Amino acid sequence: QSALTQPASVSGSPGQSITISCTGTSNDIGTYNYVSWYQQHPGKAPKLMIYEVSNRPSGVSSRFSGSKSGDTASLTISGLQAEDEADYYCSSYTISSTSVFGGGTKVTVL
Amino acid sequence: QVQLVESGGGLVKPGGSLRLSCAASGFTFSDYFMSWIRQAPGNGLEWLSYISSRGHTIFYEDSVKGRFTISRDNAKKSLYLEMNSLRAEDTAVYYCARHSGWGTFDIWGQGTMVTVSS
Numbered sequence: 114q115s116a117l118t119q120p121a122s123v124s125g126s127p128g129q130s131i132t133i134s135c136t137g138t139s140n141d142i143g144t145y146n147y148v149s150w151y152q153q154h155p156g157k158a159p160k161l162m163i164y165e166v167s168n169r170p171s172g173v174s175s176r177f178s179g180s181k182s183g184d185t186a187s188l189t190i191s192g193l194q195a196e197d198e199a200d201y202y203c204s205s206y207t208i209s210s211t212s213v214f215g216g217g218t219k220v221t222v223l
Numbered sequence: 224q225v226q227l228v229e230s231g232g233g234l235v236k237p238g239g240s241l242r243l244s245c246a247a248s249g250f251t252f253s254d255y256f257m258s259w260i261r262q263a264p265g266n267g268l269e270w271l272s273y274i275s276s277r278g279h280t281i282f283y284e285d286s287v288k289g290r291f292t293i294s295r296d297n298a299k300k301s302l303y304l305e306m307n308s309l310r311a312e313d314t315a316v317y318y319c320a321r322h323s324g325w326g327t328f329d330i331w332g333q334g335t336m337v338t339v340s341s
Contacts, residue, residue, distance in 0.1 A: 147326040158331040206326030217267040
């Protein structure tokens, strides 16, 4: 199973909105609405930010939103804040009953 | 509180073996599927394996199939990963994670470092 494709880096100024894409195939994102997004600060464990494409766990800011079109999922961070600077990973369930992650995107707040 | 704590990492020679453990607390462990996920230094996350709540269903990522074995002991609220024939490329932080749905990992441990080197 090949990794999902994410841009290596995305940057934005405080207050701006940014979007991170995550491209898979019909074997994963294109077939299932089981896409999730994780935030990881340096030296820390990943944290679930979005599940099942667009759902936010309790406690996650409404500034984080998710969507999907075809084989590509997206994470949007609106009102960018300094604390949002981190690595972000997408993940999807696959037709092989496994999971696959994206390569990760480093978000920089300018 | 809901918590996962991994242990068992360390330095091992190529070809060697290691057994990782993950202790769960704060939730009914036997109700949840569990996964192992790793992260090589400076790299991204890689899903390795999951086990169903009662251990009847197990899946592995191709690169570890035949070398790694996932298991659980619900009475001890613990998850395990037996790793054999270790290679340098298995060097990584290994996380255990709880499933909250298909392919959703809602609780993660702090990770345990495995270094494979001679």
